[in-house]
Amino acid sequence: MNTLIYKRTHRGDPDGSGLFGARDCMGKVRGDDFDAVICVGGKSSWLRDKDLAYKINWIGVNPKKTETKARGWRGPVVEFERFVPYDQRPCNGPELKDMAPKLFKYMFEDKNVRHVMSRSLTNDIQQEIRKILELAGKNRGAKRFRSGWKSGRLAHDSHRPAACKSHRVIHRPL
Numbered sequence: 181m182n183t184l185i186y187k188r189t190h191r192g193d194p195d196g197s198g199l200f201g202a203r204d205c206m207g208k209v210r211g212d213d214f215d216a217v218i219c220v221g222g223k224s225s226w227l228r229d230k231d232l233a234y235k236i237n238w239i240g241v242n243p244k245k246t247e248t249k250a251r252g253w254r255g256p257v258v259e260f261e262r263f264v265p266y267d268q269r270p271c272n273g274p275e276l277k278d279m280a281p282k283l284f285k286y287m288f289e290d291k292n293v294r295h296v297m298s299r300s301l302t303n304d305i306q307q308e309i310r311k312i313l314e315l316a317g318k319n320r321g322a323k324r325f326r327s328g329w330k331s332g333r334l335a336h337d338s339h340r341p342a343a344c345k346s347h348r349v350i351h352r353p354l
Contacts, residue, residue: 183309184214186295187222187287188237190229191267198263200240207254209295216241217260218312220276220287222294234288236273239264239316264319274315280308 186206193205200217201210217240221232240260247256266273277284282305287293298309 181215181298181310181313182213183216183218183298183313184209184212184295185218185220185283185287185298185309187220187293188232189222190226191232194238194240194263194265198238198240198260198265199257200243200260201248201253201255201257204253204255206295210255210258211245212297214243214297216313216316217243217258218309221271221273231270232267234276234284235266235271236276236279236312236315237265237267237271238273239266239313241313241316262316264316280305280312283308283312 186209188205193203194200195202200206217238219237219239221229221235221237223233240258240263242261243258244261245256245258276287282302286301286305287296298306301309
């Protein structure tokens with residue numbers, strides 16, 4: 181199973197329903213070939229989101245990607261068959277360093293990468309990733325989604341956080 185692991189610095193994407201790309205965060209990376217996503221909080225300059233740092237923020241398994249016609253969107257929107265959010269206030273996700281110390285070291289100390297695909301990592305780190313993904317199967321609060329995202333959904337929620345450093349495009353309302 182190829183898993184996208186990425187750092188985020190703010191809430192809002194995925195949205196409350198679990199739609200990854202609702203605000204175009206991680207742009208074209210959402211179009212990459214993956215079977216699951218593990219979102220980890222990075223160091224945040226957003227005071228209200230500092231509680232996300234170094235914790236697992238959300239897990240999504242079995243993605244369904246849909247291209248959007250929203251202007252300026254850099255990648256598809258993604259729904260998951262199984263979505264486990266941990267980003268309530270305060271974030272209640274497990275500490276990455278405790279659950280996956282080798283992955284933590286890779287993401288924050290050795291390589292300090294923004295995102296990585298699990299296939300490129302060592303077997304030891306991939307084993308830690310499988311352990312994290314097991315949380316999605318065990319979590320009773322996990323949301324199951326049916327396919328059926330509507331392309332017009334973004335029209336009412338088209339603004340993206342203006343200060344998000346990960347956005348490399350001009351943000352225009354639809």
